[in-house]
Amino acid sequence: MTGVLVVTGGSRGIGAQVCELAADRGYAVVVNYSGDPAPADEVAARVRAKGRSALAVRADVADEQQVGALFAAAEELGPLAGVVNNAAITGNTPGRLDEQSADTVRRVLDVNVGGVFLCCREAVRRMSVRRGGQGGAIVNVSSTAARTGSAGEWVHYAASKAAVNTLSLGLAQEVADEGVRVNVVAPGLVDTGLHAAAGLPDRVARIGPAIPLRRAGQPREIAEAVLWLLSPAASYTVGAVLEVGGGR
Template sequence: MRGQVAIVTGGGSGIGRAVCLQLAGRGVLVAVTDIRLPSAQQVADDIVSRGGEAAAYQANVTLNGDVENVVQQVVQRFSRIDILVNCAGIYQVGPIASVSENEWDRVIDTNLKGTFLFCKAVVPVMQRQGRGAIVNLSSISGRTKSTLAAVNYVASKAGVIGLTMALANQLAADGIRVNCVAPGTIDTPMTSSVFSADDVERFRRQIPLGRMGQPDEVAAAIVFLASPEASFITGETLNVNGGAFMV
């Protein structure tokens, strides 16, 4: 993977940050993209301090202008885009009665529309190159029942899986692979900001492996799917949830 170029959305924290660091560790040039530029810059600086190459970009993934601007800047700087990892996302809990129309739109726009917009912007670049790898971030909530996740979050993550399969089918002839990772409960800033300690403990007891996952463990699956080792894998959704999908 050395010398390849990757865009990682949501790269300023959590799983996205772990993906950026692992890709850089394999010699990938990383465009760290986040709605918070200081967070993206910190990750890019961490990569450079470890001997890698990275650049930070600010983008609101729900705004097509922001998305296209980042893609144009990355192509201008690095001349190509080999990998896209869509990690940007937000969460919501509660029953359907608690979800307003604005909240529905906000979660769907960030988690599903944002993934669509970045894929749409990057695909022409990859088609010109004759190859590329896209990895989208879904969730166990998009594949099975969820007791706490709000309906907009569940729908957005199920939509990401459908989008992944549709793109994989459409783009296979162009040499572009599209896959998805569906994490369970992962120890990230988003998890700690949304759930109480009691909620987290309840989740832990429901996981066959007996613990929450770590961002690096999800990132390892994402990097694998983006790598040459996964060259015959497309349209797949990989569970990374400690066995919780079986429960």
């Protein structure tokens, strides 16, 4: 596979693993991040060490102008072949819905839903054969929380991921005959730094044993699903939500 892959939230966790695995599969990679540049620079360096081109680009995916700049930067590496919309936040305030602030919920929706919309729009504008592109694939990273509801922790986050699933289904139908495949990977519990950052450092150890596989997933396991959906092996897969949750 050749071409450029944009990975939002690519500096840590699942996103970082997607970037590295994409390099192994032949992509040039744009590592998007919104905060500390050091982890993104490290991921980009690991991509280059595999013989692939890489850029680390700072952009808040909820900001229209910054998203435009992100995709403009990606063009420096070559034609856009794929986008992985992985950037997301929980709001870092676990608790019941009636304990959440309106500002927290708005920010979660802006990043998790608005950011996916903006990045999908820019991707389609560049990849759709109807618009002069060469085709490509979009994988949006959702969550099994869209199905379970995440009661008592992040109902607003779960709602945002349900919106991602619906957005992806509708977009998939709009652009399937324009050379652009859109699909979703919905991870379950994954052992990343998200839980500690959100104030629940024991969450993986607490929930993991209740999963049918008796453990949390690893970022590499989610990345493998993402790369499959990007690949020609998934050429007849459109509008799917692939749950990777250990059976939970």
